[in-house]
Amino acid sequence: MKAIIEPFKIKMVEPIRFTTQEERTELLRAAHYNPFLLNAADVMIDLLTDSGTSAMSAAQWGAMMVADESYAGGRSFFRFEDVVRRITGLKHIIPTHQGRAAERILFAILGGAGKVVPSNNHFDTTRANIEFTHADALDLVIDEGRDPAAIHPFKGNLDIGKLEEAIGRVGAENIPVGMLTVTNNTGGGQPVSMENIRAVSETLHRHGIPFFLDACRFAENAWFIQKREPGYADRTPHEIAEEMFSYCDGATFSGKKDGLSNIGGFLAMNDDALAEQSRNMLILTEGFPTYGGMAARDLEALAVGIEEALEQRYLDYRHAVVEYFARKITAAGVRIVEPPGGHAVYIDARAFLPHVPIEEYPGQALVCALYETGGVRGVEIGSAMFGKRDPESGAESYSAMDLVRLAIPRRVYTQSHVDYLAEVVLETFARRHSIRGMRITRQAPLLRHFTAQFEPVP
Numbered sequence: 509m510k511a512i513i514e515p516f517k518i519k520m521v522e523p524i525r526f527t528t529q530e531e532r533t534e535l536l537r538a539a540h541y542n543p544f545l546l547n548a549a550d551v552m553i554d555l556l557t558d559s560g561t562s563a564m565s566a567a568q569w570g571a572m573m574v575a576d577e578s579y580a581g582g583r584s585f586f587r588f589e590d591v592v593r594r595i596t597g598l599k600h601i602i603p604t605h606q607g608r609a610a611e612r613i614l615f616a617i618l619g620g621a622g623k624v625v626p627s628n629n630h631f632d633t634t635r636a637n638i639e640f641t642h643a644d645a646l647d648l649v650i651d652e653g654r655d656p657a658a659i660h661p662f663k664g665n666l667d668i669g670k671l672e673e674a675i676g677r678v679g680a681e682n683i684p685v686g687m688l689t690v691t692n693n694t695g696g697g698q699p700v701s702m703e704n705i706r707a708v709s710e711t712l713h714r715h716g717i718p719f720f721l722d723a724c725r726f727a728e729n730a731w732f733i734q735k736r737e738p739g740y741a742d743r744t745p746h747e748i749a750e751e752m753f754s755y756c757d758g759a760t761f762s763g764k765k766d767g768l769s770n771i772g773g774f775l776a777m778n779d780d781a782l783a784e785q786s787r788n789m790l791i792l793t794e795g796f797p798t799y800g801g802m803a804a805r806d807l808e809a810l811a812v813g814i815e816e817a818l819e820q821r822y823l824d825y826r827h828a829v830v831e832y833f834a835r836k837i838t839a840a841g842v843r844i845v846e847p848p849g850g851h852a853v854y855i856d857a858r859a860f861l862p863h864v865p866i867e868e869y870p871g872q873a874l875v876c877a878l879y880e881t882g883g884v885r886g887v888e889i890g891s892a893m894f895g896k897r898d899p900e901s902g903a904e905s906y907s908a909m910d911l912v913r914l915a916i917p918r919r920v921y922t923q924s925h926v927d928y929l930a931e932v933v934l935e936t937f938a939r940r941h942s943i944r945g946m947r948i949t950r951q952a953p954l955l956r957h958f959t960a961q962f963e964p965v966p
């Protein structure tokens with residue numbers, strides 16, 4: 509059979525509240541044109557994020573019921589540790605309540621003024637946690653990764669030449685760690701090849717610099733390697749993931765993506781001294797090292813979810829959904845980051861709204877228009893997220909791309925939801941010339957996109 513079907517049956521459902529366009533126009537105004545400030549109950553298809561929004565399996569719910577909620581040394585921790593260690597091969601597995609908690613601990617220890625942390629692209633929380641320590645976060649993705657239209661099988665790859673240049677310029681002693689985000693969320697959910705993981709590892713290690721993976725979407729990255737990289741077609745996603753981790757010295761992980769859980773994460777590494785410092789910090793800010801800010805039931809859900817995320821049929825179905833949606837809208841002329849990434853479709857907002865200048869946040873304008881048209885919530889990944897206002901001069905900086913990310917929650921929506929979604933995008937495309945740009949009326953100094961307020965430019 510050619511049809512790729514959802515590899516599960518649905519046992520529990522959650523009703524969707526339907527809204528009218530008039531209601532949504534008013535709700536958007538009340539939310540200051542920032543969909544983060546909408547009530548989820550007012551959203552019909554919520555594609556704000558694939559993070560923490562997965563539907564859990566019966567096996568996960570079952571495991572949660574038998575969790576051992578002991579404060580110290582609980583059975584659930586050892587189950588979690590065993591699963592993570594088998595896949596990553598890393599020595600120290602430190603649970604955290606989510607990915608950014610792992611980043612916070614890591615960079616509180618390794619960061620600081622004068623330090624530089626290179627990556628393909630840092631995710632926004634990673635960048636913020638690095639910059640919070642006054643270190644610099646450096647994005648070194650290959651040039652194709654910055655061009656939405658460029659076709660490349662591994663647009664998440666890091667440019668080794670740029671890495672060598674950066675090491676030469678700032679000095680290896682000022683680079684406490686180098687990273688790779690797999691898949692590269694900020695750059696469009698694009699995968700990193702095994703060849704590139706190996707090359708980054710070799711380059712960093714030659715200069716005595718440790719190498720960490722931001723492994724949030726490691727299973728989706730493994731699937732891309734299986735499908736696109738010569739020599740991996742006959743390897744299982746599990747085997748490929750093991751090889752990916754074999755090149756690194758540590759990892760930060762948000763279990764809210766390829767952990768198929770609603771909360772959780774970990775920080776893992778081989779270095780004993782770094783692990784000791786991390787655990788001390790963990791106790792200060794998260795909890796005891798055998799639960800680290802999670803309930804034991806969350807550790808159980810994660811232990812089961814991480815394995816389920818590596819199942820071949822699940823990964824085939826997951827990528828078929830993203831591809832199906834992408835092809836429906838590109839066939840009608842909508843430009844997206846090509847080829848579509850693992851967890852989301854990224855619409856090129858500058859191409860969608862060519863009449864909206866970069867200074868008027870075309871991504872934010874599009875994200876609002878999609879909500880107004882059909883109650884679909886996406887997220888701007890562009891100048892509202894990554895641009896900055898200089899606190900002294902008030903001058904604004906803008907990002908290289910203005911994208912709208914429509915992230916697909918795992919195991920949540922069916923094919924008819926995706927058909928509706930495509931209809932909303934195409935309806936918005938048809939009326940694109942009436943969509944106005946936005947300006948910021950209020951913003952926080954860090955991670956401003958979560959709470960910023962906007963208004964349409966008259």
Ligand SMILES: Cc1ncc(COP(=O)(O)O)c(C=O)c1O
Nearest residue numbers: 559606607608631633693724762
């Ligand atoms: C690549 C990447 N790294 C880190 C994080 C942070 O994880 P969390 O939201 O669990 O703090 C995210 C979240 O979306 C992410 O996509």
